[in-house]
Amino acid sequence: MKIRKHDPAFYAGDLFGEFYESERLDTSSRISLSALLPGMAVCVIVSCAALWLAQQYGFPAILAGLLLGLALHFLSDHPAVGEGLDFVSRHFLRIGIVLLGLQVSLDQIAQIGWAPFAGLIAIMAATFFAGLLGARVAGQGRYAGVLAGGATAICGASAALALYGVVGRDRLDQARFTLTLVGVALASAFALTVYPPIAGVLDLTDNQAGYLIGSSIHDVAQAIGGGYAVSDAAGGQATVIKLARVALLAPVVALVALWLGQSGGSDEGNAAHAKPIWRRIAVPWFIAVFLALVVLGSVIAVPAIVAERGLEMSKFLLLLAVTATAMRSKLSVLLEAGWRPLVPVFAATLASFAVALLVTVTLIE
Template sequence: MNRQAENFYAGDLFGELHQADAAIDAAPARLGWSDYLPGLVVCSVASLAAAWLAEHYGFPIILLGLLIGLAMSFIASVEVTAPGLDFASRHFLRAGIVLLGLQVTFAQVAGLGWIAFAGTMLVMACAFAAAIVAARWAREGREAGILAGGATAICGASAALALYGVIGRDRLDRARFSVALVGVAVASAIAMSAYPAIAQGIGLTDKQAGFLIGASVHDAAQAIGGAYSYSDHAGADATVVKLARVAMLGPVVALVALWLGRGEGGTNSAWRKVAMPWFIVGFFLLLAVNSVVTIPEALTGPALTLSKALLLLAVVATAMRSQLGLLIEAGWRALVPVAVASCASFVVALAVAILAID
């Protein structure tokens, strides 16, 4: 990439700042809140627009946020917005991931029963493996497969954001990340509508349909909503299956961090090899607290809303900093891992539902 064409500020999802070589010394040592404000305002307005459109027209909010952010990617060339966009993509992302820990408990995972739990883990493993194989075939690299596989296997955009945090921009550029995120959002939206209809057409029971939808639809809200459109019983089962997948976010991200080892700006010390990202530790801590203490709905409900809002802001900020030229260069090959992983997830989940779920 021609570094002279880069923005004054550019960064990976967590926003480590990089300047053009000629301007490194000119970077401010400290930034005040007034420096962050322009970027945060622009990002917030775009996110509110995505939320309004999603509410009134029924489109997935993450997909709308991505598209609006990409359409406004010219904003990243305005120097004054860079610190705020960087702050949103880094801190809002981490906080949003941590708050997801309040949405699931160990008891809910245990309540699946060993057959359904084993089936869910099988679906996740097959989706992950299929994405890595497809990425290699498409010559997109191992990291693109990990991102697509994790997003498909766990919880869509939230998992993609968390995984990109440990993959880093040095291994996978923002353009391919944005393409993968769009692919995951589109695939999840299609699945939410198509899978209940397929389950109805082949005569699955409520429990089988709940497992199929909960184990194969990427986004949590769309998985639960699609299952409830089938029946209340299917919706209840799908909720537990989906929450079990969400609970795997921490372990999977931790394993990926160990697998990949040294990242951008990182070290190769023994501690770095075994340490989990702090936001995953926070996710685990809240999950543990939620498992042993009954947290009232008055707190968990707003926490989920806040988590979604923070993740939306992070997605929009990241999309705004993506260069459209690189998106075009990424091409259709960047979508192959997501498509293959989605198909594998559905096929395996359907097989488990028919053969193992009564």
């Protein structure tokens, strides 16, 4: 099934900044600055409104941007706005994540400890198998469960795309793949809305709140944004935990490839399998730059003013990216598909939060 630009599925993606079909189909065309400015301007205005609401009413800015973006999603239907919103969603988010590397050091990662790291592995394993169980209950097949469980356990649609290259279109049609992307994005958006307040109601420490959010929210930006919605300390912890999950993308995809074996007869499945394994499981470039800054900051002392300004800029870029992606969300595809294809995603989401909460209150101080 070929996805065309007017199809809502064309814009399916996660807050990791990966609008996959858009990048794959439009790489040959160059977008001028004049085509980007209207959408960028709309995004900045809505994000500034979110900041004002946050300051006036003590509302988390990331959450305000998400809700305002969803409420104003109809603006993205205007042809002059869509390109700019896509640009912000992809590139501003990546720069924001890179700048977060100034806030984390290898010492902080080492401080996670063996027990919390083992707990993180347990959370991811429970999430993955919950996706498989949900798919079986809903009659969706194990490949849909692999996709939903893996995407929820690791990093949202980025992991879904990597896993889909292993599963293949002959085993799971592209329509259900696209619906999984949308379901993961919505489940993660719901988590961003609900998990930070739950952490407050449970009176979790910043360390616990950061661990809970970083280990249970699917997409990178939403996990980071959810952590910073609690506090800067919780945001730093959520960043470290979330990046640890992202780092596990390569071994998880490799294990799934070994478990499922080669894709079947489709050209796309065979082409995906023909690629070297290192290309199918490679970490995105901006995550690599993030890790490079982490290493650099562990070797040399980053001036406090640089780290502070970097954090402010990063949080604003993340707000812009969340707002733009929310405005680009297309919900009609979910209404047309019914509820069964979403069961694996929501089963994995529920298991992720339940096990993460158990690990948090048991192992994290």
